[in-house]
Amino acid sequence: MTALAINALCKSFGGLRVTSNVNLSVEAGERRLIIGPNGAGKTTLFNLITGELSPDSGSIELFGSDITKLASRKRAHLGVARTYQIITLFAGETILHNVSLALLGLSPLRWSFFGNLDRQHHIVESAREALAHVGLETIAARPLAQTSYGERRRVEIAMALAQKPKLLLLDEPFAGLSIDERRDVQQLLKRIPREVSIVMIEHNMDVALDFAEKVTLLHFGEVIVEGTRSDVVNDPRTREVYLGH
């Protein structure tokens, strides 16, 4: 089964083509790595998949159903979750509240004028579970303002995981992390069950290569090379993009 199928997707800003006729197919349970230098259009591609941007042409299918015109929030309810390269968290709240908000977003409870969010046991339990997965359960009650950058990166991931997505989009989850922290994040990503299909963006090839079976190289909004790890690494065009200039 195909989790994500992107056909001839195009997007321009002004005269600049940031996504140019992109075709991409991700199987259910697959781990896909998208690499490319800065400005290759990787994050734009994510924004198109989540619906935060709408494409000029082309289509996006999620598990066989067309979601090209679907509102962003509805895609979340269909099982698309993402993290942000630039940390996008609720700065005035605790870690637990951040993850609870992610869970509340998919719960009908979000419209409730009554009750206390911090006392909704199933939400709080699920949030703690997600935090345990990323190793933050012991500091769940800590205000976000008192956390380190590495911890915030993991809160990003916990929020996406808490939503129990079918398709998880990770936007440079290693950005700004120390070597130790990277190893931790690599470990926790490996523990994500195979029901979840994952697409990860990374502009640094070496960090994440062993994460994925298949790698797609994006450059100036176009898919340049696609294939297995070794195919892409050994392709002369990859070397040209990364080492050529």
Place this chain on the structure above:
Amino acid sequence: MSARGPRFFAIGVAIAILLTLPLWIANSYYVNIASQILLWAVAALALNVLVGYGGLVSLGHAALFGAAGYTAALLLKAGHGHLVADLAAIGFTLFVSAIFAILSLRSTGIAFLMITLALGQILWGIAYRWVSLTQGDNGVNVTTRPRFFGISLATADAFYYAVLIVFALAVISMAIFVRSPFGASLRGTRDQARRMNALGYNVWLIRFLAFLFSGFWTGIAGLLFVYYNQFISPQVMALQTSAEILLMVISGGTATLLGPIAGAAIVVVMKNVASAYIERWNLVLGVIFVLIISFMPDGLIPGTARIWRSGWQTLRARAARGVRVS
């Protein structure tokens, strides 16, 4: 947990004071000022839903306040009963709030402020110019106050207790709202609208419902106002009233439950003092506005606490390390 004891105690004392106020303030002038504080506090709490928790600064709330007041006053003048007039007033205020929300929630930030300001001016213009309906500048008189379970609200004391009940209901509904999942959703849209959208929230609808909630309590406050004064004129819908309610919210501290109440007390007391002695309320209002925004943008109470704390810390640091200018 340890902070709960004193907090409950403080709330208990506040309730006791509010309940017994007319007993130890014999002067009906001061009881009336207390009524004013409470009714404006309802309006400030209502605006705080949008300003504090939604991050949406409206300068058109005086129009919603006045819409309720005018609807009730005009229906009463036409001979309808209090119940009909009040229900119609709330219904009409909700309708106007919905239109305001639909037009203004196309944007946020400064554009939202501008659009609510302009919409508020339309309603003010109607009250001011549509003389055949509203009697223009002459205003509309309301001859009677409603009876509350058979009790007349004509005296200052009785009216005070009626306002106190409504005020208490407003505070309770705000307290429930703030803790509720919906309240958490609204705060989320204030802090990270984009992420909320990606997390599956309907950001627009959340803001729309918050606007209606805010409009509802603003309308209730407008009703209290028209019954308190037994008179309404276009002046109450002017930009100045919107600014005064906003000043109550920001002077007390936004996104807190007590802030708007304290702000209402500060503004009402100052307004009464200023107009009793110097007749220069606008000047005072403007100066407070400028001072608070320039020096205490987080509100008078948190701002004073912050300045007090930092002053205290500076003193202690100086004592510890000898006098040194930081």
Place this chain on the structure above:
Amino acid sequence: MSLWLTLAVNSIALGGLLFLLSAGFSLIFGLMRIPNLMHGSFFMLGAYFGVSFLQQGVNFWLAALLSGVAMALIGGLIERFLLKRLSGQELPQVLLTLGLSFIIADLCLMIWTGDPWQPATPPQLRGAVQVAGLFFPIYRLAIVAVAVVVALALWLMIDWTRLGAKIRAGVDDAPIARMVGIHVSKLFTLIFALGAGLAAFGGVMGAPYLSVYPGLDAEMLPLALIVVILGGTGSLVGAFVGSFVIGFLYNFGQAMFPDLAYVILFLPMVLVLVLRPQGLFGKVMS
């Protein structure tokens, strides 16, 4: 027939005044991203200054010019010493201008009292010219002529001078303009002063027609607001077209539907908001 003509001439004259008011408002909004809520106060205070100058026997044009210069100075000082402190915080800046507008209103009430002042039309502008059998009052025509001259001068400045290029860059994208080394900060002070001066100049020009009274500020501010919402922020063409549209709507609405004049005035704004939120001539703002 002559009623319609009078209305039309009044509409054009009001349009000219509104342009003097809203050109600065629009530039300030375009550049600093804030609606200056004391713009109506600048108009009113300027008009009061003019009244006082005229009482001293100063020539009408000189009074308008002096008032404009004085207000530009005051506006520049307000920007430099109050708004600048809050630079980057748009909401507090807007609320600051709101607070200052109350202060100005009350100071005007203290100094010039609550009675309206209506200076006489200057002698050289009295009377009417006859064109094709119709009489046009010279003073109203003069207002329009001044507005057109100011519009041309602003257009020349913005499209043809270095300063104008900086303003355009700042309106398009302040962070980028800052990156390429434009002193956005000095530009803000300059534009704020210019806007204040123009509003005051307009206030004096309009005084014999509108008269000057407490509350004039609160009447002019929403007009500037709708002109700019209609025309689009930072767009001089938009401010120009918007001013005359509102000038006509105001006068004709007042004459035909006196009860609903305000609704008629704001209706096009609501339509524009729904159909074209960036304004008729504005660019899409993020």
